[in-house]
Amino acid sequence: MSIKYAILGLLSWRSLTGYDLKKMFADSVALYWSGNNNQIYRTLVDLHEEGLVTQEIQQQDNYPARKIYSITEKGISRLKKWVLSKPELPDLKNAFLVQLEWADLLDLEELDTLAGEYEDEVLMQFMMLQAKEQPLNAAVARTPREAYLWGMIRESWITFYQNELNWIRKLRKELGEMESNG
């Protein structure tokens, strides 16, 4: 459902090939899921059949032919309709919390190691997010408001990881205090 509109959205910004889209998904934090060929190429065929995009084949010397997709008027109005639809709650699956749920099976050292591994991974992701410049940034935005929205999307991800970091650090600290007191 959402990959379709994610692609349509990117095509509303500029014309792109499947290969371009694949790279944009791979670079995007918000859309890290499904940078995979299968869905992208199949979705492009679907969008084309629905008349939401057009396809132009460009031959190249020394490289394979490219299929450049562009959004149609119908595609733009479909996208706008989706953007206006009632938002759903974010979908968060945190397998680490399921591990923690039964982590009383572990001794203190094992538990601290586990929590430390989680902290390291979250920290790494947090730093990567801040270091990496986003493909959709102020330089390519079409209006100041669009630039603002894109900045806030990035901030949403940063505060998510910041929150996760604060939480895991508190957990480790309090577990350490339980050890020395109890």
Place this chain on the structure above:
Amino acid sequence: MSIKYAILGLLSWRSLTGYDLKKMFADSVALYWSGNNNQIYRTLVDLHEEGLVTQEIQQQDNYPARKIYSITEKGISRLKKWVLSKPELPDLKNAFLVQLEWADLLDLEELDTLAGEYEDEVLMQFMMLQAKEQPLNAAVARTPREAYLWGMIRESWITFYQNELNWIRKLRKELGEMESNG
């Protein structure tokens, strides 16, 4: 992958039927996904075939027979092995952010309505979370440390929604300011 260990974990806490599990999943915030029959009953058959749980059939007057599942020694060691495995990053999909990405298509009123709908939904979820008492709480925990861990799992969810609320409120406020200034 994870539903298997989610079920194994619950069975490590006490013996349960598929129906019991279904209700626990439905009540759980962390495991709200897959409260559905299909996976639960199929996973129980798999776990039984792997020798990780045992099955006892209990006949009842006036009610259908129940299949009570209990974890085995092998099941406990398998669970412990999984709990010790390297944690993965949380998996967050927020379709609302994809809507926002192309929300420059909307006028100010439409955008504020959209953001308002998101705020309402997040607020509702946040309040439900705080009101509802969790099935796995201090009263049924086996050790103080387990009670602490369960409390922290709950806190993780609460801070997630709190963070989301702060973010969307900031967005709405700043969009309002952009309107009056620009």
Place this chain on the structure above:
DNA sequence: GTTGCCATGTAAGGTGTTACATGATTTA
């Protein structure tokens, strides 16, 4: 008399992941 609880399951479909397949060109 319709809804909800108890309790089990199956069928069909949608979505997402990983790996495979091709093949020339450039970079390390």
Place this chain on the structure above:
DNA sequence: TAAATCATGTAACACCTTACATGGCAAC
């Protein structure tokens, strides 16, 4: 000479959701 880039696509599998199916009992 091994890997990465450009560029398309398919196949197989894993996972998850929704709806269907049965059937007695209790509550409103």
